[in-house]
Amino acid sequence: MAREMLKAGIRIIQYREKFRTKRIKYEECCWLRKITREYNAIFIINDDVDLAILCEADGIHIGQDDIPLKEVRKLIKPDQFIGLSTHNPKQAKEALRMGADYIGVGPIYPTQTKRNATQAVGLEYIRYVSKNIDLPFVAIGGIKESNIAEVVKAGASCASLVTEITEAPDIRQKIKNIQKYLK
Secondary structure (H helix, E strand, C coil), X not given: CHHHHHHCCCCXXXXXXXXXXXXXXXXXXXXXXXXXXXXXXXXXXXXXXXXXXXXXXXXXXXXXXXXXXXXXXXXCCCCCEEEEEECCHHHHHHHHXXXXXXXXXXXXXCCCCCCCCCCCCCHHHHHHHHHHCCCCEEECXXXXXXXXXXXXXXXXXXXXXCHHHHCCXXXXXXXXXXXXXXX
C-alpha cells in the first residue's frame, strides 16, 4: 500500500501503528525508510522515538500526552524534526514556543482512526493557525475527498487522509482525485 501511495505521488508517509509488536514495527519501519528513500519522500514515525532513531526516519510526530517535545529533542539526531499534534490555539502557541518543527491541526472532523480521539475542532482552527502561527501544519482528522476543498479553502496546504486512501479500491486514482485540491 505504501509503495502504491508513493508511486501515485505522495511525498510524506507517516507510520502510525499501535498494536503490533516492537519487532514487527521495527521491521516495517526499516522497510518503509528504504522505499521512502527510493521515492525521495519524507518518512515520519508516530510516537516511537526509538524507532525513529533506529530506522533513521526524517522525523517523529508526538501527541499532547507523549514524551515532552524538549525531551524528544534531546534524543533525536540534529537533522530529524519533530511534529506535535495540537487541538486548540493555546496548544499551537505552545508548540511554537517549544520549538516544534511543524504541527498537526485537528481533528478537523470526527475520526475513527484513533481511539479516544479529541472532539472535532472544525475549520475555524485551521483558519486561526494559518493566520497566527508561523509553523508548517498538517490538517488531520476525518478529511475525505468530499471535504478536502473546504479544508484547503480554510488555509491548509497539507492534509492527512488515512482511511480515504487505505480503503480506496484504486489508491492511485483516489490520490489523483485528492491532489487536484492541494495544488
